[in-house]
Amino acid sequence: MVCNIIITHRGNPPHLKYVLSQIAHTNPDANIILMGDESNKNCRFTKHVFLKDYWNMANDFAQVYTHLNSTSVEYELFCYQRWFCVYEYMKAHNLEDVFSLDSDVLVYDNLNDLHALLKNYPFAVSAKNLDAENPGWWIAGPPIGYFHRDALKRMLDLFIKSYQDKKYLSLFDEKMNWHHSRNEPFGVCDMTQIFFFAQENKNKFFNLSQPFVLNGELTRIDETIMDTTECVADGVRKKLVFENGAVYAFDKNTNKKLRFPLIHFQGYCPINAKDWIKQYYTGTDLKLCRFIEIYFPKWKITKKLINYLSNK
Numbered sequence: 001m002v003c004n005i006i007i008t009h010r011g012n013p014p015h016l017k018y019v020l021s022q023i024a025h026t027n028p029d030a031n032i033i034l035m036g037d038e039s040n041k042n043c044r045f046t047k048h049v050f051l052k053d054y055w056n057m058a059n060d061f062a063q064v065y066t067h068l069n070s071t072s073v074e075y076e077l078f079c080y081q082r083w084f085c086v087y088e089y090m091k092a093h094n095l096e097d098v099f100s101l102d103s104d105v106l107v108y109d110n111l112n113d114l115h116a117l118l119k120n121y122p123f124a125v126s127a128k129n130l131d132a133e134n135p136g137w138w139i140a141g142p143p144i145g146y147f148h149r150d151a152l153k154r155m156l157d158l159f160i161k162s163y164q165d166k167k168y169l170s171l172f173d174e175k176m177n178w179h180h181s182r183n184e185p186f187g188v189c190d191m192t193q194i195f196f197f198a199q200e201n202k203n204k205f206f207n208l209s210q211p212f213v214l215n216g217e218l219t220r221i222d223e224t225i226m227d228t229t230e231c232v233a234d235g236v237r238k239k240l241v242f243e244n245g246a247v248y249a250f251d252k253n254t255n256k257k258l259r260f261p262l263i264h265f266q267g268y269c270p271i272n273a274k275d276w277i278k279q280y281y282t283g284t285d286l287k288l289c290r291f292i293e294i295y296f297p298k299w300k301i302t303k304k305l306i307n308y309l310s311n312k
Contacts, residue, residue: 003030003115004095008051008082009103012040014293015265015277016103017310018286020045023107025283026245030111035085044310045285054088055081057156064163068172069187079190084156090149098152102143102264104274106281108247109261113215115146117206122151124206126223127198135175136186140195143264144208144221151205155197162193171196217259220249225276226267231258236270245282286310 005023009016023032024045032046041048051058058081065080067073086100097119099111118124124147127140147155162168172188179186198205208221225237232239232250240263241248248257263280265273278290289306 001115001119003027003111004090004098005030005032005101005111006035006086006089006098007033007046007101007103008035008085009040010037010051010078013274014306015274016040017043017045017289018277018281018283019103019106021283021285022281023101025285026107027110027112033089035082035089049089051082051085054085054092057084057088058082061156061160064160066163068176069189070185071187071189076189080159083152083159083190086147087149087152087156090152095149097146097148100142100145100147102266104265104277105143105262106265106277107262108245108282109259111261114261117212117214118146121146121206122201122204123147123155124208125194125198126209126221127195127207128209128223130195130199130202130207135171135178136184138171138175138195139189139191140198141191143223143266144262145194146206155194158197158200159190159193162196168193168196211258214259214261218256219259219261222249222260222262222264224264224266225273228252237273237276240280242282 005027007020020034020043034040034043034046034048035051035054036043036048037051041050061081061084062077065077067076069076083100086098089095090098099115101107123145125140125145126142129137132138162172172192175192176187198207209223211218211220213219222238228236228238230252232252232255234240238249240260247260247263249260250256251258265277265280267273278293281290289310293306
């Protein structure tokens with residue numbers, strides 16, 4: 001069975017080519033789609049489709065959306081709308097299930113094995129504590145999600161309902177007040193509603209936040225490379241080792257190896273973690289790009305040379 005993988009992204013930042021090249025390298029038999037725009041349409045590593053061609057439901061959602069975050073409306077709204085685009089694409093092309101992947105993730109394993117594990121569940125997301133009373137923990141979702149089409153539709157229905165239902169609006173107020181009382185620049189985002197969706201389907205989905213055994217190895221999904229609460233640290237990031245193409249970290253308490261099928265380069269302090277992506281890239285197509293970008297970043301010709309090598 002073909003593994004369907006969708007990445008949604010607007011714009012063409014320097015790290016995107018490495019993300020797409022990496023996943024094409026590790027998943028050569030997968031159906032990989034970049035849902036993007038004019039700026040990234042020339043990517044040669046994956047199939048490209050335009051978000052605007054799958055925008056009907058996303059546009060309808062914008063009519064009910066209420067902005068409750070310190071980020072920009074455009075940024076936060078798109079975080080929701082991308083899920084509607086994925087569903088419209090699945091429906092238009094009769095895809096029964098899909099991996100939805102963040103655009104700042106490097107995938108090191110073939111996802112066929114993970115797909116075989118998850119295919120009997122309606123969906124899989126990362127949710128650390130579904131019983132949390134602390135509104136700061138009302139968060140679930142990326143860097144990778146797995147959905148059957150009908151489960152994704154039910155989650156989108158909750159997205160819409162949540163901005164019209166007093167129950168959810170009250171929970172949003174509680175979350176906003178909690179952050180405000182601590183002078184935290186956080187609020188309601190798509191991962192808030194994904195948390196509620198997971199909570200309401202607690203016994204019906206696979207929780208990717210928990211360690212699980214895959215092919216005889218203890219495995220974890222990385223939520224961010226900067227999360228070192230449970231793994232041995234290397235400065236502000238996880239200590240990672242590469243063995244025969246596979247990536248491992250070490251449990252902080254037992255020092256046992258944990259296999260990580262992917263690494264999420266999310267976080268901005270003290271450095272934008274996305275700047276590390278080229279360092280951790282292990283694909284083959286962009287080796288020369290990677291070398292030039294790391295060792296000769298100040299060459300005047302570097303940007304033009306990178307663009308040429310990326311698209312040839």
